[in-house]
Structure formats: C-alpha cells, structure tokens
Amino acid sequence: MTAFRVSVHITPRRGILDPQGKAVEGALHSLGFAGVKEVHVGRYIVVETDAETQNAAEAEVKAMCERLLANPVIEDFEIESVAAR
Amino acid sequence: MTAFRVSVHITPRRGILDPQGKAVEGALHSLGFAGVKEVHVGRYIVVETDAETQNAAEAEVKAMCERLLANPVIEDFEIESVAAR
Numbered sequence: 439m440t441a442f443r444v445s446v447h448i449t450p451r452r453g454i455l456d457p458q459g460k461a462v463e464g465a466l467h468s469l470g471f472a473g474v475k476e477v478h479v480g481r482y483i484v485v486e487t488d489a490e491t492q493n494a495a496e497a498e499v500k501a502m503c504e505r506l507l508a509n510p511v512i513e514d515f516e517i518e519s520v521a522a523r
Numbered sequence: 524m525t526a527f528r529v530s531v532h533i534t535p536r537r538g539i540l541d542p543q544g545k546a547v548e549g550a551l552h553s554l555g556f557a558g559v560k561e562v563h564v565g566r567y568i569v570v571e572t573d574a575e576t577q578n579a580a581e582a583e584v585k586a587m588c589e590r591l592l593a594n595p596v597i598e599d600f601e602i603e604s605v606a607a608r
Binding site: 476 | 559563568574
C-alpha cells in the first residue's frame, strides 16, 4: 500500500445558477475590481488515502465523489492531481 | 485588454482545525473507504477578468484574495492557473 494525495475540484454545473459566484462578483465590483466578468465558486477537496496503485487511488476518489463529495444533479467534479506521498 | 481566467485554491492553514475535513473523513470511513487518512476541504474559485497582461491579471486576483476571497487569519490561498481566454 502506498499513500496518495488526490485533489479534486467540484464546481457548479454549467448553466446551473451559481448564487455564491454571483454574490462574490457583486462584492468584487463594489470593491472596485471593475474588470471582473464572472466568478464561479466551487470546492477543492484533498484526500489522503492508501491504495495499491495510482490508478486505484484515482478510481477510489472518483467513487467517493459519486457517493458523497459531489452532488451529481448540480455539480461536476474533476480529479485535479494524484501524487504518491 | 484581454480576458483571463484565473483559478485559485483557498485552503485552511496547516495546523488550523478543519472541522469540515474531519466530518468528511468520518463520513468516508462510514461508507467503507477505510484507506482514507486525512481530508481537507477548501474552496476553488474561478475569476474571469479583463487585464492588460497575464501578470496584471494574476496580481489583481491576488489582491481580490487578500481583500475579500480568503480569510488570511485561517486560510491560505494559491493561484492555480492564469490563462487567456
């Protein structure tokens, strides 16, 4: 078994309302950041897990996203990186 | 002016209690993911902004993090990528 560090991006699906992103966008405009066109707010999750291989670690974290970490109705997830520790 | 897409990771500082991460860790164990050693939950923010250069876009988003997006007392931020659109 090797320890892997897997990081995941979970983002609101395209076309789904992102009220948090809109709120941040408004706040940035109020602070004077006039160039801001759009903001999306998602989650960044880092999981440290033991697995036999890098592929196994990635598959396991994918299963975690599907079962717990992401809401597939409104969110997309993407494994950003998988690294042995 | 060019449109840039800048993405940022905001994570709880090392050594600061991460109750959300601990809760997710416990839930993953309950679901049978026994290999999970540690989980950290942060935010992933994508800002689309107009700027003269890539460096200017990065500096602007860094200022946004310092003034609004991250809480410097308990969070670290890191510019993940800056890309022209």
